[in-house]
Amino acid sequence: MSVIIPSGGSYGLYSNSDLSNPQSFTKLIWAQFAGTPAASTKLLSAENSTAVDMAALGAGYTSGDLQLVTVPSTATWTNFPSQPDWTNWNCYALTGTTAGANSLKGYWQDNAGGGFVSQSMTGLAFTNYVDSIGIGTINESYTAAFYMEWDIPLTAAQLALQFGLSTPVVALANLWRYLPLVTVASAGDDLSENSYDMATSGLSLGASSPTFAGATRQSMMLMGAG
Numbered sequence: 001m002s003v004i005i006p007s008g009g010s011y012g013l014y015s016n017s018d019l020s021n022p023q024s025f026t027k028l029i030w031a032q033f034a035g036t037p038a039a040s041t042k043l044l045s046a047e048n049s050t051a052v053d054m055a056a057l058g059a060g061y062t063s064g065d066l067q068l069v070t071v072p073s074t075a076t077w078t079n080f081p082s083q084p085d086w087t088n089w090n091c092y093a094l095t096g097t098t099a100g101a102n103s104l105k106g107y108w109q110d111n112a113g114g115g116f117v118s119q120s121m122t123g124l125a126f127t128n129y130v131d132s133i134g135i136g137t138i139n140e141s142y143t144a145a146f147y148m149e150w151d152i153p154l155t156a157a158q159l160a161l162q163f164g165l166s167t168p169v170v171a172l173a174n175l176w177r178y179l180p181l182v183t184v185a186s187a188g189d190d191l192s193e194n195s196y197d198m199a200t201s202g203l204s205l206g207a208s209s210p211t212f213a214g215a216t217r218q219s220m221m222l223m224g225a226g
Contacts (some may be wrong), residue, residue, distance in 0.1 A: 001145075001182045001183060001205060001206060001207075001208075001209060002030075002032075002143045002144060002145040002181055002182065002205075002206030002207075002208060002209050003143070003144055003145070003181045003182075003183075003184055003187050003203045003204070003205065003206055004141060004142075004143050004144075004203065004204045004205070004206045005133070005134040005138060005141060005142055005143075005144055005202070005203065006138070006141045006202055006204065007034075007041075007138050007139055007140055007141040008138065009138065009201075009202060010134075010135050010136055010137075010138070010201065011134055011135070011138055011201050011202030011203070012042075012132060012133045012134020012135040012138070012200075012201060012202070012203075013132065013133040013134065013135070013147075013179070013187065013188055013198040013199065013200050013201075013203075014130055014131065014132040014133070014135045014198060014199055014201070015130065015131050015132075015196065015197070015198045015199065016129065016130050017196075018176075018194065018196035019046070019128040019129075019130070019131055020046050020128060020131050020149060020151065020176060021096075021128065021151065022046050022055045022096050022099075022123070022124070022125070022126055022128050023096055023097060023098050023099055023103075023123070023125065024096065024097065024098075024151060024152055024153060025046065025055075025094075025095065025096050025149065025150065025151060025152070025153065025176075026093060026094070026095045026148075026149065026150040026152065026153055026154040026159075027044040027046075027057075027093065027094045027095075027131075027147075027148075027149050028091065028092070028093040028094075028146075028147070028148045028149070028154075028159070028162065029043070029044060029091075029092055029093075029133060029144055029145075029146065029147045029148075030089055030090070030091050030092075030111075030144065030145045030146045030209075030210045031043060031089070031090060031092055031142045031143065031144045031145075032087065032088065032089045032090070032142060032143045032208070033059070033086040033087060033140055033141070033142040033143075034087070034140060034141045034142060034143075035086065035087065035140060036064050036086050036140075037059040037060030037063075037064065037086065037139060037140035038060055038063045038064065038139070038140070039060045039063070039137075039139035039140070040058060040059075040060050040061045040072065040137045040139055041058060041059045041060045041137065041138050041139045041140045041142070042056060042058050042069075042132065042134055042135065042136045042137060042138065043056075043057045043058055043059060043092055043133070043134070043142075044056065044057040044092065044094045044132075044133060045057070045058075045069075045130075045131070045132045045135070045136070046096075046128045046130070046131050046132075047126075047128070047129060047130060047132075048126045048127055048128070048129050049127075049129040051136065052071060052073055053070065053071060053124045053126040054069060054070060054071070054072070054124075054126075055070065055094065055096045055104055055123055055124065056068070056069040056070070056072075056094070057069070057092055057093075057094040057106050058072075058077070059086075059140065060139055060140060061075075061077050062077070062079055064083065065079040065080065065083055066079070066080045066083055066084060066092075066106070066108060067079045067080065067106075067119075068094075068104055068105075068106045068119055068120070068121045070104065070121065070122070070123065070124050071124070077121075078119055078120075078121040079119070080106065080108065080117055080118075080119045081117065081119065082117050084108050084110065085110065088110055088111055088112075089110075089111035089145075089208075089209075089210040089211065090108050090109065090110055090111060091107075091108065091109045091111070091116075091163055091164075091210075092106070092107070092108050093106065093107040093108075093116075093154070093159055094106050094107075095107075095153035095154060096123050096153060097123070097153050099122075099123045099124055099125035100122060100123065101122050102120040102121070102122070103120075103122065103123035104120060104121050104122070104123035104124075105118060105119070105120045105153070106118065106119050106120070107156075107159060109163055111210050111211055111212070113163075113164070115160075116156065116159060116160065116163070118156070131149070131198070133147060133198075135201070143206040143208065144181055144206075145166075145180070145181045145182065145206070145209050145210060146166050146167075146179075146180060146181060146210070147177065147178070147179040147180075147181055148162070148168050148175070148177065148178050148179075149175075149176040149177040149178075150171050150174045150175055150176055151174050151176045152171060152174045154170065154171060158170045158171060164212045165212070166180070166210070166212065168192075175192045175193075175194075176192065176194065176196065177190045177192055177194065177196050177198070178190060178191045178192045179191070179198065182209075183205065184200075184203050184204060184205050187200050187203055188200045
């Protein structure tokens with residue numbers, strides 16, 4: 001199962017405590033949009049107290065495009081070189097390192113595989129005020145599952161290992177949050193050892209999940225039994 005983040009309001013999940021460091025983090029989620037985003041919709045974000053400076057992965061800031069976003073008020077964003085099939089399940093990831101050229105990186109890959117499409121831009125140094133999934137402007141609803149967060153920027157090779165797995169398997173010592181997002185009631189519950197729960201707003205239950213989910217759980221149990 002999964003959760004739906006509806007359009008038309010500031011809906012999703014967020015936390016104002018146990019915050020990520022904008023200069024050393026990874027956020028990863030699976031999402032399926034209801035349609036092609038034609039107007040700004042936040043997917044993953046860390047931002048300052050005025051929502052001016054951020055490290056974010058968004059959609060529709062340019063109609064129909066996925067982009068990295070740092071200062072939406074001045075249209076400071078960078079589109080990806082190719083776009084997802086929005087109504088498919090896709091894996092999305094965002095990483096940040098020390099502020100500077102190409103320090104903010106984003107990735108997406110279709111549920112069917114084929115490799116990550118990536119983009120980078122100059123990131124910002126700011127004090128994080130809120131970590132969020134959705135929240136803020138949501139102009140296109142989407143269904144979300146399997147949110148993971150690390151306190152280091154994962155490499156492309158590590159992301160490739162994590163792709164297709166519904167539970168964290170890489171850099172476990174640096175895992176910050178893991179929210180399966182399989183029910184509304186437990187959506188904000190962090191199942192990592194940190195228990196860095198998130199608050200929720202406006203969620204409803206989704207009817208589907210990425211197609212790998214059941215097989216992944218089975219394969220991981222088999223690996224654990226070996």
